[in-house]
Amino acid sequence: MADLTNPFLICQSDLRHAVGTLGLPESVYELFKEPHRVIRVAIPVRMDDGATKTFIGYRSQHTDVVGPAKGGIRFHPDVNEDEVKALSMWMTFKNAVMELPYGGGKGGIVVDVEKLSERELESLSRNFIQALAYETGPDKDIPAPDVNTNAKIMGWMVDEFDRIHGNNAPGFITGKPIVLGGSQGRDAATGRGVMLTTLSAMKKLGLDPKKCTVALRGIGNVGSWAAKLLAEHGCKVVAISHRRGSAYNPDGIDVPKVLRYLEEHGSVTGFPGTKEISPDDLYALDVDVLVPSALENDIDSHRAEKIRAKIIAEGANGPTTPEADEILKRRGVFVIPDILANAGGVTVSYFEWVQNTMNFYWTEQEVNEKLGAAMERAFENVYKMHEVHKVTMREAAYLVAVQRLTLAAAARGWIKVDQKHLITA
Numbered sequence: 001m002a003d004l005t006n007p008f009l010i011c012q013s014d015l016r017h018a019v020g021t022l023g024l025p026e027s028v029y030e031l032f033k034e035p036h037r038v039i040r041v042a043i044p045v046r047m048d049d050g051a052t053k054t055f056i057g058y059r060s061q062h063t064d065v066v067g068p069a070k071g072g073i074r075f076h077p078d079v080n081e082d083e084v085k086a087l088s089m090w091m092t093f094k095n096a097v098m099e100l101p102y103g104g105g106k107g108g109i110v111v112d113v114e115k116l117s118e119r120e121l122e123s124l125s126r127n128f129i130q131a132l133a134y135e136t137g138p139d140k141d142i143p144a145p146d147v148n149t150n151a152k153i154m155g156w157m158v159d160e161f162d163r164i165h166g167n168n169a170p171g172f173i174t175g176k177p178i179v180l181g182g183s184q185g186r187d188a189a190t191g192r193g194v195m196l197t198t199l200s201a202m203k204k205l206g207l208d209p210k211k212c213t214v215a216l217r218g219i220g221n222v223g224s225w226a227a228k229l230l231a232e233h234g235c236k237v238v239a240i241s242h243r244r245g246s247a248y249n250p251d252g253i254d255v256p257k258v259l260r261y262l263e264e265h266g267s268v269t270g271f272p273g274t275k276e277i278s279p280d281d282l283y284a285l286d287v288d289v290l291v292p293s294a295l296e297n298d299i300d301s302h303r304a305e306k307i308r309a310k311i312i313a314e315g316a317n318g319p320t321t322p323e324a325d326e327i328l329k330r331r332g333v334f335v336i337p338d339i340l341a342n343a344g345g346v347t348v349s350y351f352e353w354v355q356n357t358m359n360f361y362w363t364e365q366e367v368n369e370k371l372g373a374a375m376e377r378a379f380e381n382v383y384k385m386h387e388v389h390k391v392t393m394r395e396a397a398y399l400v401a402v403q404r405l406t407l408a409a410a411a412r413g414w415i416k417v418d419q420k421h422l423i424t425a
Contacts, residue, residue, distance in 0.1 A: 007086035007296050007318050015089070018398035021391070027415045028406050032092070035062040035085050041131040043109065045123045055111050057128050060088035061141050062104040065408045068139055069105030070095060070346060072146025072175075073128075073157075079108035083296070090317055091346065094339040096401035098378050100350045105141050107132075113148045125153050129160040136161075138171035138356070144349050145175040147220075147295075151187070155180055171356035174349035183352035184364035186345075189371060190315070191225020193344020196375040197336045198226075198289055198313045199233060204383060205310060205334060210234035213287040215309070217241045217279060218294030219268065222315040222342060224259055226291050231255045235289070239282050243294075245269025248277045248285075283307055292319035293342075299324045307333060314338040329392050337394035339401065340382055347374050 012033050019029045039059045044052050058081055061069040071091035084106050092104030109128060113121060129136075136143065145154055154176045161172045170181030178184065185192070202209055214235045216223045219242045227237050236252040244267040247258060253274060261271045269276050283290065283299065284306040292298050293315030299307075304324035312328065313336045314320065320328070320335070328335055348371055355361045362370075386396035410417045 005297055005321070006082055008082040008089070010318065010322055011086045011089045013322060014093075014394075014398055015402065017395065018402040021389075021395065021399060022403060022406070024402070024406055024417060025415070028402070028409070028417070031409060031415060032063060032089075032402075032405060035060045035088050036064070037061045037135075038081065038085060039132065039135055040081065041128070043124060043127045043131060045120060045127060047120055048117050055109050055124060057107065057109040057131065058084040059107040059132055059135065059141070060084045060105065061135075062088040062092045063405070064103045064140075065405055065412065065414070066096065066103055067101035068103065068137075069141040070100070070102035070144070070349065071105035071107070072144045073107040073109070073149055073153075074146035075109050075111050075113050075124075075148040077110060077112045078295075079110045084108050087317055090339060092405070093398060093401040094343045094346060096404040097339050097382065097397050098343045098347050098350075098374060099404070100346065102142075102346075102350070105143070106146075107143060108146075121153070122156050125156045126160040129157045130164065133161060133164045136172065138169055138353070142171070142349075142353060143173045144346070150221075151175055151177045151182060154182075171353050174352040176352070181352070181356050181361075183348055183355055183367055184362065185367035185371065186348045186352060187221070188225045188229070189348035190222045190342050190345030191227075192229055192368070192371060193347065193375050194222065194226040194291060194293070194313050194315045194341050195229035195233065196344065196372060197341045197379055198230065198291075198311060200376065200379045200383075201311050201313070201334055201336055202289075207288060207310070212236070212289060213238050214289045214291065215239035215282055215285050215287045216291040216293060216315075217282055217298060218243075218292065218316060219259075219262065220293065222345075223291060223293035226293065226313070226315055227255045228259070230289075230291075238287060239277065239285055240268055241277075241279055241282050241294075242268050246276050246279075246282060247271045247274035248282070249274045279303075280306070285309075289313060291315050294319065297321050299328075301327055304328050304331075307331075310334060312336065313341045315342050317342065325392075325394065335393055337397045340378060340393070340397050343378065344371055344375060347371055 087106035095102040176182035247268040290309040296318040304327040
């Protein structure tokens, strides 16, 4: 089994398992086991005190077999090359599950954004795009927000790209401010996808959302929107955890109020009527749904053994180690894998790219309706594969994705595949 802490090796292991289950030749694994390009850049920034500091950044472009690379840029102290490579591979599989015309890409800078002024942050963002200006573009590699990046940063980045190339290219990046060609509904899209797939899973399992309880680990953009939208559909949110604390109330938490409290106090700890619990205790709660929306490898074997939830909706990328996944499989927990559960963000990014190309824009209602249809279609495709071939939802999602990638590679003449070996639902 792959190293339980290395996301890149985990991703390769998932790919190999899917290739074997589909009965595909080794050439398929060889074709997709590595990103076709990984770029490492040194980014000098003049700091406010006059000194110059150099930051290391990465961009991984996994494959363009279906279309240009697509994926976010994260700013975090723990960014490293293997993480970025793995995330670009996961983006390829995610895009394939959603039937989007993209391969996978991912980028990151090793930085603690809390230690930067806004001017330093803007300089870092612009200088990163300077370093990648001719390696990215609307038909080559399309970035987006990720951990610790947002619409404002995307605005700086598209402006820098336009300045370098001397023309307006809004389709270069997604997750932009609305006024620069961003899409309505993009900010909530990933959390909305988590909500939509969770409701689909509840329906399959015969659960009434109005009688279901939810605990969320991580309350950034994804977790906060998932919490708000699930609560709007009648679910009772009983626990929320943040990197600076947690809040638990078995009788339920008022989500809009706790998010306002978080904004005012920088933590959910101390929210009236709640008590603080540890991450281990949160995962052990007797709830119907768990939403891990923090970082990779958060659910390890120790936590998996204690989970009592019926459904896990993976809001984060790679939150479950392979060992933990085997435990959850044995215990019959219904896991909605990351490449399906959190695919709402990249799907609305695709909508944004399409709108930029047409120079014609949709209302938020239109975007949400299109997202709902896309998430429902993808969930049903994966669920059907799960049922017919008696595999987990994660395995089924990889089967759906790898099959589509294989068909595309064969159509391009990159590999030869006997069609009879491809399984379908």
